[in-house]
Amino acid sequence: MDELHPLRCLVAAVDAGSFTGAAKTLGVSQPAVSQKVKSLELAYGQTLLIRNRAGVQPTMAGQVAYGFGQKIGQALDEMRVELDSLQGTISGHIRITAGQSLSQTYLGEVVIALKAQHRDLKVDLVISDALIDLEKDNVDFAIRFGSPGQGRGIGRKIGVVQSVLAATPAYLDRAGRPHSPRELQNLDFIQYRDDTEQAMVAVTYEGQNLSVPVTPSLTADHPNLIAHALEKGLGFTKAPLYFVQNFLDSGVYEEVLPGCRPVPKPLYLVQREEVHNTARAKLFQEVLIEKLATAPGISISPDLRRMG
Structure with a gap:
């Protein structure tokens, strides 16, 4: 039968x-x-x-x-x-998840590029800072900072992400510019709620890795809220360089204590096992690497950069 x-x-x-x-x-x-x-x-x-x-x-x-x-x-x-x-038509359905700051910037460009190249491909972007279970939530790809997470899935480190300490010049004029990492605790720190570092920031300074205490005065759960708090002169924050580079270049933000930067975090791409090595998985990785390679503060692994 x-x-x-x-x-x-x-x-x-x-x-x-x-x-x-x-x-x-x-x-x-x-x-x-x-x-x-x-x-x-x-x-x-x-x-x-x-x-x-x-x-x-x-x-x-x-x-x-x-x-x-x-x-x-x-x-x-x-x-x-x-x-x-095999006939050049990439179709099907892919679901991607990433944190808010990356989704609002370069990952949004990835989704647009995928749709522009392949109209029959359906793309969903799940914006979440939580470590979503790929199998349970039927998500195909996750881009994660710091750790690939747990559970089923094929994870690969694809690069590193550099962050920066930033504030408005007006705030630093008022509060004073620090001259050493330990003076950072004299400033008001705007904390991102889902950051694993609480009241401490791991930084590199003069060739040393340091764990520096900070004084959280405000905790926000959305990058735009943090940006708004910065603009109002409520303190300084730690942010991915790709998210704030334009503001630094234009003078809206100023780097706090130049030469003192948060320790870079590894960047991972995690794929659900069922989609690994499919045509749409290869396409997504190629477009992702191509876009992230242009992002300030994101260093793509050399072997993957050659693919993009």
Whole structure:
């Protein structure tokens, strides 16, 4: 028996909660869906769906069949996407997650470039500083600072990110410019809520790595809120160089204690195992590396830079 179509009918019925809903999804008649599921039950000798006035519900055997049906359907869809890529058409669906500052800047450019090159490719950008579980949340790619995180997924270090200590000149005129790292604690520190460093900043200064105490006076959970607090002269902050370079160049911000910079953080690309080495994964990595290589303060690994 050809089991692929009956399995698709089973999956559609469970997802829709009824044979009628499954028929609309598949573009066939309701009796055809019912008949295909019945043939599957006869082939395996088990009841897979319980039919009642409320619709259909899977039995334990039905849940097993549903799980395998989903995987088979996804594999067939993936095969179709990969076959299309051999003809130069990149399609399918990818979900990307990254923190707020990168998503608002260079990752947004990556998404636009992907869509401009391949109209059939569907791209979702999940903006979150949390370490999202790729499998649980069905996310294909994560760009992370500091650590690749835990759980399933193929992680690779693709570079390092340099941050900077910044404030407005007006604030430093009023509060005083520090002459050594320990004088940083005399200034008001604007803390990013999800930063793992609390009341301390790891910096490099005169060839040494130091852990410098700071005095948090305000905690914000969004980069734009921190930028607004800086503009109001409420203190200084630690920010990725790619996020503030334009403000430094224009004189809106000033680097606090030049020569004293936060210790660079490694930059990781984590991929869900199911999409690793697919055509769209290779495309995403190429475009990502190309865009990040132009970002101030982001140093891409030499072997990957040659790919971009």
